[in-house]
Amino acid sequence: MKTFCGRANPTTGAIEWLEEDENYDYHQEIARSRYADMLHDKDRNVKYYQGIRAAVSRVKERGEKAIVLDIGTGTGLLSMMAASAGADFCYAIEVFKPMANAAVKIVEKNGFRDKIKVINKHSTEVTVGPDGDMHCRANILVTELFDTELIGEGALPTYEHAHKYLVEEGCEAVPHRATVYVQLVESKRMWSWNKLFPVHVKAEDGEKIIVSPSDMENCPGVPSVCDIQLNQMPSSDFTILSDVVTMFSVDFSKPVSSASTYYRVQLEAVKSGKAQIVLSWWDIDMDPAGMINCTMAPYWAKSTSDFQWRDHWMQCVYFLPNEEPVLQGEAVYLTACRDAYSVWYTLQKAREGESKAGVRVESPVCRCQAHLLWNRPRFGQLNDQNRTHQYIKSLMKVLQTDSVCLCISDGSLLPVLAHYLGAKQFLKANNLEDKIKIIEARPELLTSSHLEDKKISVLIGEPFFTTSLLPWHNLYFWYARTAVTSHLTSDVTVLPQSASLHMMVVEFEDLWRIRSPCGICEGFDVQTMDDMIKNSLNFRESKEAEPHPLWEYPCKSLSDPQEVLTFDFRKTVPQHCVSTEGSVNLVRKGKSHGAVLWMEYNLAADISISTGLMQISNEKGNCEWNPHCKQAVYFFSSVIESETLSDLPSAVTYAINFDTKTGEIAMDFKL
Numbered sequence: 001m002k003t004f005c006g007r008a009n010p011t012t013g014a015i016e017w018l019e020e021d022e023n024y025d026y027h028q029e030i031a032r033s034r035y036a037d038m039l040h041d042k043d044r045n046v047k048y049y050q051g052i053r054a055a056v057s058r059v060k061e062r063g064e065k066a067i068v069l070d071i072g073t074g075t076g077l078l079s080m081m082a083a084s085a086g087a088d089f090c091y092a093i094e095v096f097k098p099m100a101n102a103a104v105k106i107v108e109k110n111g112f113r114d115k116i117k118v119i120n121k122h123s124t125e126v127t128v129g130p131d132g133d134m135h136c137r138a139n140i141l142v143t144e145l146f147d148t149e150l151i152g153e154g155a156l157p158t159y160e161h162a163h164k165y166l167v168e169e170g171c172e173a174v175p176h177r178a179t180v181y182v183q184l185v186e187s188k189r190m191w192s193w194n195k196l197f198p199v200h201v202k203a204e205d206g207e208k209i210i211v212s213p214s215d216m217e218n219c220p221g222v223p224s225v226c227d228i229q230l231n232q233m234p235s236s237d238f239t240i241l242s243d244v245v246t247m248f249s250v251d252f253s254k255p256v257s258s259a260s261t262y263y264r265v266q267l268e269a270v271k272s273g274k275a276q277i278v279l280s281w282w283d284i285d286m287d288p289a290g291m292i293n294c295t296m297a298p299y300w301a302k303s304t305s306d307f308q309w310r311d312h313w314m315q316c317v318y319f320l321p322n323e324e325p326v327l328q329g330e331a332v333y334l335t336a337c338r339d340a341y342s343v344w345y346t347l348q349k350a351r352e353g354e355s356k357a358g359v360r361v362e363s364p365v366c367r368c369q370a371h372l373l374w375n376r377p378r379f380g381q382l383n384d385q386n387r388t389h390q391y392i393k394s395l396m397k398v399l400q401t402d403s404v405c406l407c408i409s410d411g412s413l414l415p416v417l418a419h420y421l422g423a424k425q426f427l428k429a430n431n432l433e434d435k436i437k438i439i440e441a442r443p444e445l446l447t448s449s450h451l452e453d454k455k456i457s458v459l460i461g462e463p464f465f466t467t468s469l470l471p472w473h474n475l476y477f478w479y480a481r482t483a484v485t486s487h488l489t490s491d492v493t494v495l496p497q498s499a500s501l502h503m504m505v506v507e508f509e510d511l512w513r514i515r516s517p518c519g520i521c522e523g524f525d526v527q528t529m530d531d532m533i534k535n536s537l538n539f540r541e542s543k544e545a546e547p548h549p550l551w552e553y554p555c556k557s558l559s560d561p562q563e564v565l566t567f568d569f570r571k572t573v574p575q576h577c578v579s580t581e582g583s584v585n586l587v588r589k590g591k592s593h594g595a596v597l598w599m600e601y602n603l604a605a606d607i608s609i610s611t612g613l614m615q616i617s618n619e620k621g622n623c624e625w626n627p628h629c630k631q632a633v634y635f636f637s638s639v640i641e642s643e644t645l646s647d648l649p650s651a652v653t654y655a656i657n658f659d660t661k662t663g664e665i666a667m668d669f670k671l
């Protein structure tokens with residue numbers, strides 16, 4: 001069956017109807033899933049196996065049959081572990097149909113057909129009884145339903161239901177318990193993802209400061225979790241204000257409640273500073289005694305021997321509603337509120353904290369709109385003074401007192417900057433009064449009356465659009481520029497004047513795992529899963545690049561960066577395709593996992609900004625990436641490895657095609 005899906009093309013802006021195969025979403029979900037990452041997570045797998053063996057033994061020691069309920073079985077891995085550990089029978093529940101089908105195949109291939117029943121249902125639909133899905137309640141409950149925030153994937157309601165209907169009282173649970181830890185910190189870097197800092201503009205008539213309105217200052221922001229690879233945050237980027245403390249824990253072997261609640265701990269500030277951020281992570285004990293522990297603690301809070309890279313579980317950054325000064329030795333109360341799916345934090349000074357009245361149990365709701373318009377990386381980008389300075393310098397080059405400007409970018413501060421820098425008239429496609437007019441129209445629907453019959457002499461954009469996922473989606477600026485051509489003066493200045501696509505071949509320290517086949521996992525053959533992922537990745541004729549914020553994923557450059565395509569914004573989008581072919585020389589030994597692509601914008605003569613590579617920091621080739629942008633990663637289908645430079649293929653050839661009709665960039669690499 002084919003279905004038509006309507007969407008706005010992120011690059012061209014056109015509304016188009018795409019004929020999608022009904023399996024497209026399935027394939028997307030599998031191709032981009034975290035299954036491979038989980039199967040590569042040795043630490044997790046080993047500890048689950050240990051915990052499951054111990055639980056089966058405890059049940060057997062009591063002289064009972066071991067009946068396992070594995071909720072969210074995925075590949076069937078944990079059920080196969082249980083069956084191998086001597087469980088008498090396993091019910092493996094999986095709601096996602098393609099995964100349930102894969103689990104059936106994997107279970108069969110590994111010879112567990114008689115021991116494991118795969119049930120393709122959501123656990124809350126599972127029935128127990130002689131004619132039910134399960135013949136009896138289970139006495140061992142095994143799950144892996146956790147996300148970085150622990151409860152974001154619905155673990156609590158699932159456990160709540162399972163204890164009521166699917167497992168026996170006093171059952172064994174693997175994991176047995178989860179504990180959430182917190183640490184209070186001050187961090188200008190992380191705080192800049194949540195609040196707009198004053199912007200300093202040096203204009204001819206002195207310095208001006210753009211400040212955010214008070215409703216933005218006091219806005220509690222949005223409740224969505226900010227999950228990052230905290231291990232990539234250097235200790236110089238934050239100041240620790242408290243010890244690591246236990247915020248709350250959940251015992252999975254007892255009935256669990258998903259009802260909203262709060263937990264409170266008293267902290268003593270170990271340093272004076274501004275309490276802004278709560279860093280949080282969790283660990284799970286696979287056994288009641290806590291001997292088998294799997295932790296997400298970041299580098300400064302655990303011994304390095306424990307280290308396991310993983311992307312499916314990271315760490316959380318929570319923003320306090322307001323920054324709060326604390327003095328060394330001072331006692332403060334930290335409150336964690338949670339509903340069934342998310343957690344948020346508030347801080348009270350000791351005295352007010354003594355009463356429960358101060359607890360704000362409702363989750364934060366953005367009142368200022370900014371947190372809805374700007375996501376965390378975008379806040380960080382707008383707060384990047386270096387970046388702002390590049391725009392100011394370029395605006396000063398192109399603006400004249402009689403300039404009529406049009407800005408095309410989402411939620412941009414450029415119009416305000418340009419206004420302070422002296423542009424007389426300012427028209428912007430989205431925000432501010434008086435001197436700045438917001439036009440609520442799509443570029444192709446712009447009329448001369450919107451522009452008060454003036455012609456635009458300066459067209460500017462960052463460019464930035466909230467709909468952009470991949471770096472080249474911001475080429476929408478070029479399409480918009482083309483659509484407004486009739487309103488531009490003949491000698492219009494366009495800023496940026498051009499963009500260029502850059503590419504570099506890299507070796508990832510760890511990110512390669514998320515797309516790498518697993519083969520055998522803890523002795524179980526999961527190749528069916530590998531094949532399924534491969535099939536989904538190849539579902540579209542041409543493989544696609546995927547967006548990743550590379551500051552979180554260290555890599556080493558194996559080739560020099562190369563400019564591969566340029567887009568001249570001074571001209572309109574051409575009718576024909578823009579394509580290029582070439583090769584890049586490999587200059588370092590290593591594994592060529594893939595190519596990274598990013599855009600650079602040439603704002604004005606000699607001033608350009610990169611949304612990708614900032615620099616190659618040493619002779620080993622370690623890369624530094626723009627911390628506010630996602631770069632495009634194209635994983636090669638086969639990895640080439642070389643121990644020495646001499647056995648390296650000397651170059652990687654590429655063919656890249658920009659289809660100006662569809663706005664799509666297709667690429668192919670040969671090693």
Ligand code: SAH
Pocket residue numbers: 038039071072073074075076077078093094095096099121122123124143144145154158
């Ligand atoms: N147990 C596997 C896979 C874990 S991923 C392993 O450890 O490797 C979690 C899986 O649980 C996903 O496949 C998801 O589709 C499924 N899932 C989540 N909640 C569920 C529920 N309540 N009922 C059934 N399946 C669920």
